[in-house]
Structures are given as structure tokens and as C-alpha cells.
Amino acid sequence: MVAETPSKKLFSVTLRIWRQAGPSAPGRFVDYPAKDVNPDMSFLELLDVVNDGITLKGDEPVAFAHDCREGICGTCSCTINGKPHGPGKGIATCQLYMRSFQDGDTIVVEPFRAKAFPIQKDLVTDRAAFDKIQQAGGFISVRTGAAPDANSIPVPKEDADLAMDAATCIGCGACVAACKNASAMLFVAAKVSHLGLMPQGQPERDKRVLAMVQTMDEAGFGNCTNQYECSAVCPKLISHDFIARMNRDYVAAIFKSRFKPASNAAAGGAG
Amino acid sequence: MNLLGSLFKSSIGKKILMALTGLVLFGFVTGHLVGNLQIFLPPAKINAYAHMLESLGAGLWLIRGFLLLCLVIHVWLAIQLTLENRAARPQAYGAEHVIRATLASRVMARTGIVVLAFVPFHLAHYTLRVGSPGWSEHTFRLTDGTLVRDVHTMMVQGFSNWLVSGFYVIAVGVLAYHLSHGIVSAVQTLGLKNEKWAGQVERFAAAYCWLYFLLNAAIPLAVLGGFVKLAA
Numbered sequence: 001m002v003a004e005t006p007s008k009k010l011f012s013v014t015l016r017i018w019r020q021a022g023p024s025a026p027g028r029f030v031d032y033p034a035k036d037v038n039p040d041m042s043f044l045e046l047l048d049v050v051n052d053g054i055t056l057k058g059d060e061p062v063a064f065a066h067d068c069r070e071g072i073c074g075t076c077s078c079t080i081n082g083k084p085h086g087p088g089k090g091i092a093t094c095q096l097y098m099r100s101f102q103d104g105d106t107i108v109v110e111p112f113r114a115k116a117f118p119i120q121k122d123l124v125t126d127r128a129a130f131d132k133i134q135q136a137g138g139f140i141s142v143r144t145g146a147a148p149d150a151n152s153i154p155v156p157k158e159d160a161d162l163a164m165d166a167a168t169c170i171g172c173g174a175c176v177a178a179c180k181n182a183s184a185m186l187f188v189a190a191k192v193s194h195l196g197l198m199p200q201g202q203p204e205r206d207k208r209v210l211a212m213v214q215t216m217d218e219a220g221f222g223n224c225t226n227q228y229e230c231s232a233v234c235p236k237l238i239s240h241d242f243i244a245r246m247n248r249d250y251v252a253a254i255f256k257s258r259f260k261p262a263s264n265a266a267a268g269g270a271g
Numbered sequence: 272m273n274l275l276g277s278l279f280k281s282s283i284g285k286k287i288l289m290a291l292t293g294l295v296l297f298g299f300v301t302g303h304l305v306g307n308l309q310i311f312l313p314p315a316k317i318n319a320y321a322h323m324l325e326s327l328g329a330g331l332w333l334i335r336g337f338l339l340l341c342l343v344i345h346v347w348l349a350i351q352l353t354l355e356n357r358a359a360r361p362q363a364y365g366a367e368h369v370i371r372a373t374l375a376s377r378v379m380a381r382t383g384i385v386v387l388a389f390v391p392f393h394l395a396h397y398t399l400r401v402g403s404p405g406w407s408e409h410t411f412r413l414t415d416g417t418l419v420r421d422v423h424t425m426m427v428q429g430f431s432n433w434l435v436s437g438f439y440v441i442a443v444g445v446l447a448y449h450l451s452h453g454i455v456s457a458v459q460t461l462g463l464k465n466e467k468w469a470g471q472v473e474r475f476a477a478a479y480c481w482l483y484f485l486l487n488a489a490i491p492l493a494v495l496g497g498f499v500k501l502a503a
Contacts (some may be wrong), residue, residue, distance in 0.1 A: 018365070029365055082368025094425030108366040115359050180372065181356035184283075185479030212284055223282045223352045225379070226456040227372035241465040247283055254277040254284070 009104035015050060017062055018110045020119055027110070027119070032062075039099035043086060044069060044076060045096055047109075050171045063122040069094040071235060074170030077177070078123050079110045084174035084233045092172060092235040112177035116184070116219045128175045129219040130187060134171075136215035137208035138191040140200050153199050158231050166194035168236040175230035175238075181222030185232035188216050191244035196249055206253035213250055282410040285348050290457035292345040297450060297457075299338055304483060310490055314502045316421035318411045321371075322419040346387060353380050382449040389442035396429060398461075403428075427494050427501050436491035447484035451476055 012035045020027030024102065032050050041049070042064050053062035067075035076093040082084030086096045101107060117125040155163075167190075175186035194210050195201030201208070215270040224243060278284035306324075309317040324331060367484070400406040403425070411421040430436045454476040458464045464472055493499045 013467050018366075079364060079366075082364055082366035083370065088359055110365055113362055113364055115361050145354075178370070180360075180377070182359035183356075185282075209278075213281055217280075217282050220359060221282075222356040223286060225356070225376060226452075226459045227376045229370050229372050232370040239466060240459070244462045244464050246462075247287065247460055250281075250283045251287060251462065254274055258274040 006099055007039060011072055012039060012107045013046075013098075013101055013104070014136055015039055015046075016106055016108045017122070019062070020111075021060075021121065023118055023120055030150060031106075037098050037101075039097070041098045042069070042094060043080070043096040043098065044094050060186045063120075063124045065124045066094060071095045074172035074235075077112050077125060077127070077172060077174070079112055079177055081108050084112060084177040085172075085235055089232075090237045091234060092174075095235070112173050114173075114176045114182035114221065115183065117173060117176065125173070127171075129221070130171050130173060130184070132219060133184070133188055133212050133215045134191065137204065138195070138209070139209040141205060142200070155162050155199060158236075159197050163194050163197035166190040166197065166238060166242055169194070169238055170236060171233075172235060174233045174235060176221060178229040178233040179222065179224075180229065181225055182225065183224045183230070184216050184219070184221040184242060185224040185243045185246070186234065186238060188212050189240075189242035192246045192249060193242045196245075205249065206256055209246060209249045210257065213246075276288070276347040279348075285352055286346055286460045289348050290460040292341040292348075293453050293457050295338070296345065299452065300446065300450075300483070304487055305489055308486060310423065310426055310499055311493070314411070314421070315413060317426075318419050318422050319413055322413070322417070325420070342390075346383070349380065349383060358378045373452060376456070378451060379449060386442060386447040386449060389438065389446075392438070393442075396435065397425065400425070410480050421502075424501055426490070428498060430491040430494035433495065436495055439491050440488045443487035444462050447480040447487075450483065451480040454479065461481045 006186045009120060012033065015032045015034055017032060018027050019030045032054070034046060034050055036048060044064070047062060047064055054061045065075050065077050067073045069076070070141070071092045073090070077084070078086070078093045080093065080096070085091060085093045087100050088096055111117075111119050111123045111125050112127075116124075116129040117127050120126050169187060169190035171187065176182050176184050179185075192212055195208065196205050226240075226243075228240045231238060278288055306317075306320055309320055327334070339431050375382070395401045397406075406425040406428075407420065409418040409420055411419050411423075413419055430439070455464070455469075458472050490499075
């Protein structure tokens with residue numbers, strides 16, 4: 001099958017970009033007309049071109065976060081026309097192409113907006129809150145050493161696949177940006193689940209979910225109202241089923257931490 | 272954190288409590304509807320049923336107390352969660368965009384307020400019977416000879432007022448709309464939903480809410496339409 005040849009005609013759009021000089025400076029939208037837009041340009045390439053024009057005029061270019069530009073690092077983070085990562089499904093902003101837009105469009109470009117993601121400058125937000133959540137429990141404690149034999153711990157294929165679905169999270173924060181409550185539930189659920197589904201993640205399963213949820217709450221994210229805007233914008237299409245799974249894990253963990261007997265030896269040790 | 276702290280202070284704990292109290296209240300409104308539908312049977316049925324409930328004595332007050340506790344927790348946490356959610360996004364987007372959040376899910380606080388406003392009115396009207404002392408008198412004789420309150424007459428007289436019936440129909444409609452998101456949301460929050468049967472949960476909720484609204488609305492409409500009349 002031969003795909004229909006897409007139009008190569010150059011067109012014009014207006015970028016309405018949020019400009020904010022610093023974390024506490026007031027921000028506002030500024031319009032930047034862009035002419036001769038190639039439909040095969042990526043959205044970030046258009047921002048590069050617009051920034052060249054701004055720089056040549058002697059003004060401050062638009063600051064935006066980007067790194068790999070191939071959808072795996074989770075750095076790019078614009079909200080485009082009100083949707084994190086812009087139109088399209090299962091893509092990050094860097095995978096968005098100008099052929100998604102029409103001649104004459106006004107494209108509103110804003111940073112991810114959440115109290116837990118303070119704006120640093122223009123479109124750049126500080127998403128360190130995610131790092132703090134990860135550091136609270138998004139890992140397994142193992143002895144380093146030689147790599148274990150493959151299949152020494154059997155993992156059912158279904159569990160491995162489900163764990164991989166959760167593990168595809170790139171931590172971009174689009175779920176928070178899309179949620180009307182700026183909740184981080186999908187991110188935390190993905191991180192809790194991808195380890196919780198694996199045998200290696202079991203020893204710290206309860207501790208992990210309790211610590212990660214507590215850190216999430218302390219960071220000032222909102223609460224989940226089950227509207228699933230998060231999974232709709234996720235560049236990796238991670239399912240909100242993981243949120244249900246995390247809720248279950250959390251309830252089990254709070255009951256176990258209350259009622260499960262602890263060994264007397266736990267506090268001692270050969271001193 | 273201890274168990275109660277985890278439930279009342281953490282984001283997931285609060286959601287779990289919202290879901291559990293919501294399910295209790297959902298069970299109550301369902302049972303209440305089934306009881307009320309006896310208005311379509313001969314008056315002795317609903318009067319005997321009401322008498323049975325009122326004879327529960329301490330049991331009745333335990334149930335009422337439990338329901339009130341659930342309502343207070345549900346409303347209190349709803350206020351807390353809503354304020355936290357607003358605080359989590361201090362600056363709104365310039366371009367608002369909704370992808371798939373249903374309208375019912377976005378107006379939960381507003382529909383909740385309407386239902387909450389209806390509760391004291393409804394209690395004053397039919398439970399405390401403010402302004403209608405006649406409704407408290409034991410004037411109906413059951414087949415075993417017991418004199419009981421005539422709930423059938425109370426309902427017919429109460430719903431003969433267009434304003435009362437109008438508010439009632441609006442309230443049950445808004446409550447049904449509230450439940451259309453609430454039921455599915457509770458199943459998800461309790462960690463019981465997944466893609467394999469999400470569709471079935473959603474269809475059940477939709478069917479339940481339509482049925483809940485239509486059956487409830489049928490009561491005042493049947494009174495106003497003259498289908499349910501005062502016992503001769």
C-alpha cells in the first residue's frame with residue numbers, strides 16, 4: 001500500500017507563546033507569526049526557527065525544554081492548544097509535526113501548569129517533584145554484582161508485559177498537566193506498578209507505595225477524580241488501570257502496616 | 272501514619288473514603304426508592320412498611336446516625352479535596368481543553384450541592400413534617416388493627432404541590448447525574464475497575480441512573496397526574 005503523498009505546501013501560523021522572564025515574574029502571551037512553515041517540520045523545529053528570528057531581532061529567545069527529540073527522554077513539555085504534547089495520540093511534543101496544523105492557525109503554547117511544577121522561564125518548568133517521588137521508593141534495593149542468570153526468577157509473560165506497559169513511563173509530567181486537578185496519580189501509579197508487578201519488587205512493595213504516595217501528597221499535587229485526561233495525553237498511552245492498581249496496593253499496605261506482626265529482632269541486630 | 276491518618280490525610284485514603292461513603296449513600300437511595308415505589312400498591316402496604324421502619328426504635332437511630340456520619344464524611348472530604356485540587360493549579364491555562372472528562376465528572380461539586388440542599392428540605396417536609404401536623408397522627412388502621420401513620424396520604428398530599436414535586440424531580444435528576452460519575456468512579460477508586468470490564472461498569476451505571484431518575488420522577492408525576500389518589 002502506498003501512502004497518500006502529504007502536501008508539501010508551505011504555510012503560515014501564529015504562535016501565541018507564554019513568556020515569563022523568571023519563576024516569580026508575571027507572564028503573558030506574545031504572538032509570533034511564523035511564515036513558510038514546512039509541514040514536515042517538527043513543532044520543536046518550528047520553535048527553533050522562530051527563536052532564530054527573535055534572536056536576530058536582538059530579543060530573548062523562547063526558553064523551552066527539549067533533549068532527545070525522539071520521544072524517549074520526557075524532557076519536552078509544552079501544552080499546545082490546551083493539550084499537553086499537543087494534538088495527536090501517544091506522542092511527545094518532539095514527535096508532533098506541523099502537518100497537524102492548518103494554514104492560518106493560531107497555536108497557543110503554554111508551559112505545563114501545576115503548583116508542583118513551578119515555571120522557571122517561558123515554557124520551562126521544574127519537574128523535580130517527580131525525582132523526589134522516585135527517590136522515595138521508585139527503585140529496588142539489590143546487591144550489585146554479576147548479572148544473574150536469565151530466567152533464574154520466572155516471571156509470567158502477562159506480568160512482564162503489564163510491568164513493561166507501566167515501565168514505558170518517561171516521567172514527562174503530561175499526566176499532571178492534563179489533569180484538571182494537577183494530580184500525579186498516573187505517574188506514581190506507573191512507577192509503583194512496574195516494580196510491584198515483578199518478583200524483584202515484592203520485598204519493598206508496601207513500603208514503596210506508602211512512601212511514594214506520601215511524597216506525592218507533600219509535593220502539592222491534586223487528587224484524582226477519575227476523569228482519565230492523564231492517560232489520554234500520555235505519550236506512552238499508559239492506562240489509568242494502573243491507578244486502580246495503586247489504590248489497591250495502597251489500601252493493602254496501610255492495613256498490613258497496621259496489623260501485620262513485626263519481628264522482635266527487627267529493632268535489634270548484632271550490636 | 273496510622274491507619275485512620277492514612278485514610279483521612281492521604282490523597283488515596285480520602286478518595287477511598289469518598290468511594291466507600293458514596294457507596295453507602297448509593298445503597299441508601301436505592302433502598303429508599305424501592306420502599307417508596309410501594310406507593311403504587313394499595314395504601315396498606317406502604318403504611319405497614321413505614322410503620323415497620325419507625326418501630327425499629329434504637330435500630331432506626333443507629334442507621335440514621337450511620338447514614339449521617341457517611342454524609343458528613345463524604346461532604347467534608349469533598350470540600351477538602353476540591354480545595355486541594357484548586358490549589359494544585361494556581362494559574363489556569365490560557366487555552367482550556369477537555370479531552371474525555373465527562374460533563375457529569377466536571378460538575379460533581381455543583382450537583383452535590385444541589386442534592387445536599389435538597390436533603391434538609393426533604394427531611395423537614397416528610398420526616399419532621401414541619402407545617403403538616405396532621406401527617407404525624409395515627410389514623411390508618413392496618414389489617415391487624417394497629418393504628419399507624421398514613422404515609423400514603425402524606426405522599427399524595429405532599430406531591431400535590433407543583434413546586435414540591437418540581438424540586439423533587441429536579442433533585443432526583445441531579446442526583447442521578449451525580450451518581451452516573453460517582454458509581455463508576457467509586458469502582459475505579461476502590462481498585463476494582465480495569466479495561467476488561469470498564470464498559471460493563473459504565474453501562475450498568477448509565478442504566479441504573481436512568482432507571483433511578485425515571486422511577487423516582489414517576490412518584491410525584493403519578494400523584495399530579497391523578498394516577499395515585501387518596502384512599503377512599
